[in-house]
Amino acid sequence: MEQQRIAVTGASGRLGHHLVDVLEERGHEVVPISRTHGVDVITGEGLTDALVGVDAIVDAATPPTPDEAAAIAFFTTAARNLHAAGEQAGVKRMITVSIVGIDPYTHGYQVGKLAQERAALAGPLPVRIARATQFHEFIGVVADWGTQGDVAYVAKWRIQPVAARSVAEVLADLAVDPDAATPGLPAVEVAGPQEESFVDLAVELMAARGGAVQVEAASDPSDPDFHLGESGALLPGPDAVIVGPTYSEWLAAGERVPR
Numbered sequence: 547m548e549q550q551r552i553a554v555t556g557a558s559g560r561l562g563h564h565l566v567d568v569l570e571e572r573g574h575e576v577v578p579i580s581r582t583h584g585v586d587v588i589t590g591e592g593l594t595d596a597l598v599g600v601d602a603i604v605d606a607a608t609p610p611t612p613d614e615a616a617a618i619a620f621f622t623t624a625a626r627n628l629h630a631a632g633e634q635a636g637v638k639r640m641i642t643v644s645i646v647g648i649d650p651y652t653h654g655y656q657v658g659k660l661a662q663e664r665a666a667l668a669g670p671l672p673v674r675i676a677r678a679t680q681f682h683e684f685i686g687v688v689a690d691w692g693t694q695g696d697v698a699y700v701a702k703w704r705i706q707p708v709a710a711r712s713v714a715e716v717l718a719d720l721a722v723d724p725d726a727a728t729p730g731l732p733a734v735e736v737a738g739p740q741e742e743s744f745v746d747l748a749v750e751l752m753a754a755r756g757g758a759v760q761v762e763a764a765s766d767p768s769d770p771d772f773h774l775g776e777s778g779a780l781l782p783g784p785d786a787v788i789v790g791p792t793y794s795e796w797l798a799a800g801e802r803v804p805r
Contacts, residue, residue, distance in 0.1 A: 552721050553577040553600045553637075555587055555628070556607035560683055561643065564714035565604060572718060580607070587624040590631065597635035602721045603628055604641045605666070609658070617658025622665040629669030639673070639727035641720050642666040646677045646735050647780040651771050663733075672727035676717055679737040679782055681710045682796045689748045692764070699764040700748045703775035706782055707747065708738035709796050712789040735786035738793070744775075747793050754797050 552569050556562035557578030569576045577596055579585045585592040587607055597603070605628060609620035625642070632640060644663055648656040666673045685707065692699040716736045720726040748761045766772050774780070782788075791799065 549573055549575060550601040550722050551575045551577065551599050553579050553597055553603045555579045555603065555605045555624070558582045559606060559608060560681065561710045561714060561717075562606045564711045565606060565717055568711070568714045568718045569721070572722075574718075574722065587627055588620065590627045593627060593631040594634050597631050597637055600632070600635060600637050602639045602641065602727075603632055603637055603671075604643065604717055604721050606643045606717075612655040614654050614657055617655050618661045621658050621662030625662055625665035625669065629666075629671050633670045637671060638724070640666065640669075640671045641674050641676055641717060641726065643717065644675050644677045644733070645780075646679045646737065646782050646786070647774075648677075650774055650779055653771065656771075672729060674720060674727040674731060675733035676720060677733050677735050678708060678713045679735075679780065680705050680707045681713070682707050682738075682793050683710055685744070685747050685751055685793070688744075689751060689759075689761070693759060696759055698748060698752065698759050698761045700745055700761060701772070701775055702763045702765060703744040703780060704741060704778045705744055705747075705775070705780050706737040706739075706741050707793050708736060708789060709791060712736075712738075712791075716787055716789065732785075735782045737782035737786045737788055739788055739790050740792060741778075741781060742793060750794065750797065 552574050554562050554565050557566050558580045566576050585596045609617050644659050648659050663675050689698045689700055713736050745763045752759045752761055
């Protein structure tokens with residue numbers, strides 16, 4: 547395939563750095579967009595100049611906090627700025643990264659992602675939404691959030707986790723496809739090979755870390771959406787792109803055991 551120039555927002559992040567690697571391995575020119583690289587999607591600093599000559603943007607940037615209000619402000623501002631700068635620079639299309647199963651959520655980070663999708667689809671550039679399930683790397687992050695002393699309290703979610711590197715490979719395919727963002731196409735869903743219990747995955751992770759922390763399942767009845775993850779709302783639909791490895795294979799292959 548002919549070399550393309552692809553901009554990746556959140557290029558230093560959990561997903562973005564994999565996407566940069568995959569695109570470069572495939573011979574494409576990558577424009578990394580993050581504050582680390584001197585480009586800010588919120589203030590717009592350096593954004594228009596960075597997008598000159600870019601064929602496509604993959605928006606994988608995330609806010610520094612999962613707070614709902616902060617997430618909404620970050621995602622909608624970034625989407626508007628990317629559209630404005632991208633249109634000015636002649637960008638042809640944009641892929642916006644989101645999360646599988648967020649539609650029924652009424653509050654929290656998921657509401658921020660829904661706002662991002664709406665803002666992205668409302669702009670002048672052709673946009674394709676790419677929704678992924680929870681990353682393998684996310685298991686440790688959430689388990690650590692819920693750790694008190696030597697016990698990790700984790701939600702009883704049903705999920706179908708996926709490796710961030712595998713998601714990056716699918717995003718790379720979309721980024722260089724001139725028809726990927728044709729108006730009216732449905733969101734692409736990307737998921738791992740099988741449904742898993744978040745509790746079981748947390749147990750497996752803690753065992754890989756050495757077993758010092760015990761895992762206990764917990765629900766938060768004060769959260770009006772707590773039942774959604776438990777009932778399978780975060781699982782992909784039948785048309786999802788399924789990619790390996792499983793979480794167990796990912797750990798066994800020597801991937802990071804995040805702390």
